[in-house]
Amino acid sequence: MKKSALFLLSCVLCPLIACSGKTDTTDDTLTDIPEDAIPFEYDVTMTKFIKLKGTVNDSLPMDILFDTGMPDGIVVSDSLRGLIPSVVNVQIGHQIRPMNVYFKPRKDPLFTHYLGSNGAILSWRFFEDQRLKISFQHTYLHVMDSSESLTAYDSVPLYRHPIQPNYLLVPVSIYTQGKVIPVRLLFDTGTNIFASNLHPELGLTYGLKLDSTYFKNGKKPFKEGFQLKSDSIGIGKMNVPTGRFGVGFYQHRRNNQLFDGLLGTLYMEHYDMVLDFEHFVLYLKARTDTLEDKMEWHYF
Numbered sequence: 001m002k003k004s005a006l007f008l009l010s011c012v013l014c015p016l017i018a019c020s021g022k023t024d025t026t027d028d029t030l031t032d033i034p035e036d037a038i039p040f041e042y043d044v045t046m047t048k049f050i051k052l053k054g055t056v057n058d059s060l061p062m063d064i065l066f067d068t069g070m071p072d073g074i075v076v077s078d079s080l081r082g083l084i085p086s087v088v089n090v091q092i093g094h095q096i097r098p099m100n101v102y103f104k105p106r107k108d109p110l111f112t113h114y115l116g117s118n119g120a121i122l123s124w125r126f127f128e129d130q131r132l133k134i135s136f137q138h139t140y141l142h143v144m145d146s147s148e149s150l151t152a153y154d155s156v157p158l159y160r161h162p163i164q165p166n167y168l169l170v171p172v173s174i175y176t177q178g179k180v181i182p183v184r185l186l187f188d189t190g191t192n193i194f195a196s197n198l199h200p201e202l203g204l205t206y207g208l209k210l211d212s213t214y215f216k217n218g219k220k221p222f223k224e225g226f227q228l229k230s231d232s233i234g235i236g237k238m239n240v241p242t243g244r245f246g247v248g249f250y251q252h253r254r255n256n257q258l259f260d261g262l263l264g265t266l267y268m269e270h271y272d273m274v275l276d277f278e279h280f281v282l283y284l285k286a287r288t289d290t291l292e293d294k295m296e297w298h299y300f
Helices: 005-016 109-115 200-205
Strands: 051-056 060-067 074-077 087-092 095-104 120-123 131-135 140-144 154-157 168-176 179-187 195-198 225-228 232-235 238-241 247-250 261-263 271-276 281-286
Touching: 051 120, 060 109, 087 120, 095 120, 154 168, 179 195, 195 200, 200 225, 200 247
Parallel strands: 060 120, 074 095, 179 261, 195 247
Antiparallel strands: 051 060, 051 087, 074 120, 087 095, 131 140, 131 271, 154 281, 168 179, 168 232, 195 261, 225 247, 232 238, 271 281
16 A cells, blocks of 8 residues: 555545553543543544654653554654754653654644644554553553453454564455455554455445445545445454444555555444454454444545
8 A cells, every 4th residue: 555654644534634461450431531631632523543642752742643553763854854863752641752753744634734833643553562552532551561461352363564663454344235355454543444445346246236335526536446345353252333434445555455444443443452463463352332433524
């Protein structure tokens, strides 16, 4: 699909302008939020990104998008070129780690419309070798220690790509038109859809009916593609109805098949989850509240 982290993010964000797990006995109520939890902003009606408050080199405050689809480092606006070094110390909560710096054009809509000139996009490797809990229900991150157990979670492998091991893939089943399509999708908190950027041959292989699901008004490079109104998407034992729309297939994926596509936050937000970056296991547990479909725009 994408040859770099920067291209991955540009494809995701440009359309904005248009194994069994262990169990324990605690509930995720507000009183159970850890003292050292890292709060994040999450706009349920529009962006659906995990936005954190952080600092760079002890002095520069930043709004930081946590993006598990970015394989390395931290991405900032090129307006900061020459003002920060090629490696910086990033601090979020009590966690501090040196990260390589990459630059993205200052006119990118991510900076002009969402993060601002001092915004940044942070790779999952900031939490490398740790167990990271993401609570979409109570909007916080938490680095778990070895004494903390997992509650009523299902678990599946979190695969590292054999050629580019900083890409994290998860096994997904797409249920549509009476068929089940097994895929490995990039686990990507930097995209805000259910599943997308699958190559068209996947749809053709399974004999899907495409005539009523073709969209002619998408913007490049999504112009030549279609979306399926799939029934649901599942990971392990966890299955989420996709509602208004489900899976996007696009022609530009035809020449790059490092993975089958992207899995985004519109699916993930139905769970609390733990990303075990030491053993590479994904743990999921359904939320205890009712999650309404509040998305106010479509991605295609």
